[in-house]
Amino acid sequence: KAKAPDKWVRSTCGYCGVGCGMYIGVKNGEAVYSKGDPLHPVNMGTLCPKGLSEHQMVRADNRVATPLLRRDGELQPASWNEVFTHTSNTFKRIQEQHGKGAVAVVSTGQLLTEEFYALGKFVQLGLGTNNYDGNTTLCMASAVMGYKQSFGSDGPVGCYEDFEKADVIMLIGANIADNHPILKLHIAKNKKTRGRKPTIIVIDPRKSKTSQMADIFVPLKPRSDLALINGLCYIIMEQGWEDEKFIRERTNGYKAFRKHIMANYPPQEVANITGIDVKELYNLARIYANADAAMSAWTMGVNQSSIGTDTVSAICNLALITGNLGREGAAPMSITGQCNAMGTREFGFTSSIPGYRNYASESDRREFANIIGVPEELIPTKRGYAYPQIIDAINRGEIKALWVVATNPLVSYPDQNGLREALKKLDLLVVQDAFMSDTAQIADVVFAAATWSEKEGCYTNSERRCNYAKKAIEPLGESKADFYIVKEFSTYFEGKHDLLFKELHTPRDAFEEIQRVSKGRLCDYSGMSYELMEELGGIQWPCNEKAPKGTKRLYGEDMPCPTPDGKAQLLPVEWVPLSEMSCRELPLILNTGRTVEQFHTRTKTGTIGILDNLAPEAWVDLNPKDAARLKVKSGDRIALSGNRGRVENVIVKVSATVREGNIFVPFHFNEQLINNITIPEFDPKSFEPNYKQCAVQLHSE
Ligand code: SF4
Numbered sequence: 001k002a003k004a005p006d007k008w009v010r011s012t013c014g015y016c017g018v019g020c021g022m023y024i025g026v027k028n029g030e031a032v033y034s035k036g037d038p039l040h041p042v043n044m045g046t047l048c049p050k051g052l053s054e055h056q057m058v059r060a061d062n063r064v065a066t067p068l069l070r071r072d073g074e075l076q077p078a079s080w081n082e083v084f085t086h087t088s089n090t091f092k093r094i095q096e097q098h099g100k101g102a103v104a105v106v107s108t109g110q111l112l113t114e115e116f117y118a119l120g121k122f123v124q125l126g127l128g129t130n131n132y133d134g135n136t137t138l139c140m141a142s143a144v145m146g147y148k149q150s151f152g153s154d155g156p157v158g159c160y161e162d163f164e165k166a167d168v169i170m171l172i173g174a175n176i177a178d179n180h181p182i183l184k185l186h187i188a189k190n191k192k193t194r195g196r197k198p199t200i201i202v203i204d205p206r207k208s209k210t211s212q213m214a215d216i217f218v219p220l221k222p223r224s225d226l227a228l229i230n231g232l233c234y235i236i237m238e239q240g241w242e243d244e245k246f247i248r249e250r251t252n253g254y255k256a257f258r259k260h261i262m263a264n265y266p267p268q269e270v271a272n273i274t275g276i277d278v279k280e281l282y283n284l285a286r287i288y289a290n291a292d293a294a295m296s297a298w299t300m301g302v303n304q305s306s307i308g309t310d311t312v313s314a315i316c317n318l319a320l321i322t323g324n325l326g327r328e329g330a331a332p333m334s335i336t337g338q339c340n341a342m343g344t345r346e347f348g349f350t351s352s353i354p355g356y357r358n359y360a361s362e363s364d365r366r367e368f369a370n371i372i373g374v375p376e377e378l379i380p381t382k383r384g385y386a387y388p389q390i391i392d393a394i395n396r397g398e399i400k401a402l403w404v405v406a407t408n409p410l411v412s413y414p415d416q417n418g419l420r421e422a423l424k425k426l427d428l429l430v431v432q433d434a435f436m437s438d439t440a441q442i443a444d445v446v447f448a449a450a451t452w453s454e455k456e457g458c459y460t461n462s463e464r465r466c467n468y469a470k471k472a473i474e475p476l477g478e479s480k481a482d483f484y485i486v487k488e489f490s491t492y493f494e495g496k497h498d499l500l501f502k503e504l505h506t507p508r509d510a511f512e513e514i515q516r517v518s519k520g521r522l523c524d525y526s527g528m529s530y531e532l533m534e535e536l537g538g539i540q541w542p543c544n545e546k547a548p549k550g551t552k553r554l555y556g557e558d559m560p561c562p563t564p565d566g567k568a569q570l571l572p573v574e575w576v577p578l579s580e581m582s583c584r585e586l587p588l589i590l591n592t593g594r595t596v597e598q599f600h601t602r603t604k605t606g607t608i609g610i611l612d613n614l615a616p617e618a619w620v621d622l623n624p625k626d627a628a629r630l631k632v633k634s635g636d637r638i639a640l641s642g643n644r645g646r647v648e649n650v651i652v653k654v655s656a657t658v659r660e661g662n663i664f665v666p667f668h669f670n671e672q673l674i675n676n677i678t679i680p681e682f683d684p685k686s687f688e689p690n691y692k693q694c695a696v697q698l699h700s701e
Pocket residue numbers: 013014015016017018019020043046047048049050051052179180181182
């Protein structure tokens with residue numbers, strides 16, 4: 001009883017894009033307990049190990065409690081006035097000498113929507129630089145661009161309930177057992193909901209934990225997913241299994257699409273590319289095409305590829321030719337990585353103007369400017385540099401100052417040696433974070449941010465569900481919620497606070513502006529309120545007068561796509577081979593990914609004992625045949641090297657979970673930094689890195 005919380009505060013998990021509802025137990029003003037919300041429709045009371053221990057990160061040893069300023073080579077505590085004065089003076093000097101774009105900002109899907117909105121407004125309209133992007137480019141940008149190509153707008157089209165209603169669930173490059181574990185609850189409900197078990201297909205070069213629940217596991221060769229999907233489309237059209245009525249009434253481009261597929265993706269050719277035999281390809285195509293409702297869901301295995309955008313469109317093509325859109329259990333569904341990957345997409349002011357508006361559209365710019373009461377000329381007419389372009393521009397000396405918000409590129413960015421060289425060229429590196437990340441440690445200035453449970457606002461999850469996260473405790477030390485950091489920092493730039501934030505006193509005010517900005521748009525929040533979100537367990541956009549409790553699925557029969565004629569686009573997309581193939585010197589292909597116990601670069605989870613004990617260091621999964629050839633066994637420590645760098649002291653796990661010639665290493669760990677080796681190759685449409693494949697060799701230690 002002595003340990004029992006004084007009160008329970010309803011909130012939302014601040015880790016991944018599943019968006020679980022939870023309660024924070026508070027005692028004597030501290031977060032002491034986390035438990036699942038049994039009434040929340042996403043998780044029904046269950047949490048994964050990260051969610052269950054989330055309160056432990058709030059007062060972790062690596063929290064930043066005061067602003068820091070580098071003096072005499074060392075980061076030292078400073079007042080907010082000192083760090084804001086130093087940073088604003090340096091930004092102004094750099095912008096006067098080198099132009100507005102010489103200051104760049106990289107933020108994150110970890111912020112609350114209100115914070116991200118405030119930050120985007122200040123960066124784009126206050127600082128006047130459009131060289132602004134989020135770490136979402138490292139995980140979800142291909143899904144964004146793929147959806148835009150296929151449906152005319154970003155926005156996951158399905159919902160978690162579709163996992164409960166589908167006959168066929170096809171998971172492509174999606175290890176949900178590790179990365180989105182609560183989604184398995186919805187798959188588990190499927191049999192109960194429908195009275196019969198769905199067919200679960202898992203497509204992955206690696207036999208992940210998720211593959212263990214598969215009826216059919218498809219161990220394709222690395223990065224051959226686009227060819228596989230095109231091959232399934234070939235067989236479906238060859239066999240006449242396509243949904244002609246749906247294609248005719250709801251899509252454009254079928255003729256060119258069919259011609260492209262039938263000319264280039266015959267089954268034997270696809271079998272050669274993917275390593276999946278022709279008979280199995282026919283089996284897969286038959287099962288998918290003949291389902292009453294087929295759901296395909298993907299995550300980083302698809303997105304983190306130099307052909308990620310087109311692979312997303314290939315998945316959409318497959319759904320479209322079989323009529324799997326806008327119905328229960330029928331959706332091509334992207335699963336997001338971070339707690340607020342969606343909120344940043346809708347209102348972030350990075351790849352689009354808030355409310356899914358286009359920079360290039362004069363009417364979109366005017367409409368947005370009028371709603372928020374700023375001169376139209378302030379709105380940029382084009383997107384600035386994406387994250388990798390910002391790093392390149394730093395390298396060229398074009399960008400002189402970088403403000404990094406709640407992300408840790410010194411672990412998460414590919415080709416770390418290249419990144420470190422670039423960051424050395426900066427005049428000023430500002431890091432705004434709640435944790436003393438690897439990147440914060442090399443910063444010139446650190447803005448001490450509050451974290452989950454210390455602030456209020458919304459996260460929007462993978463199924464477009466906007467969830468309310470309530471403030472439960474006061475921020476640690478002098479740290480401040482990101483919303484207030486941005487608002488206060490803006491006062492150091494003449495006239496900017498009054499222009500942008502005069503009426504925005506609290507996150508709730510920002511949310512109400514977001515509602516006005518989104519009214520009538522696809523991502524319509526106008527019918528939401530914090531209170532309604534609490535009552536319903538989050539609300540899926542669009543939510544307005546027509547749909548007062550939100551919308552489960554996009555593009556049903558009564559909802560045209562946001563394209564000129566309301567139809568989806570069938571796109572001929574092309575598989576491209578790996579640019580860095582294995583060879584005699586580098587005989588193995590590296591795949592990277594995650595494990596359930598850790599989150600991203602471990603700034604949040606690395607100090608939580610139970611999580612760190614379960615997954616304390618990186619490992620390499622190595623096929624038994626490769627292990628025998630290299631004369632190593634489980635428990636040995638080895639080094640890995642590739643064309644860009646080396647990683648030492650990685651423990652071997654001999655395991656048939658990886659194909660011969662392939663290895664897997666999780667990316668979370670700064671001690672064994674696998675991004676020393678990954679390739680700085682990016683999707684030309686989304687700018688997402690190709691994290692999943694590059695050539696390496698092993699060295700016994
Ligand atoms: Fe949090 Fe994701 Fe785990 Fe749910 S599944 S508790 S949202 S980390």
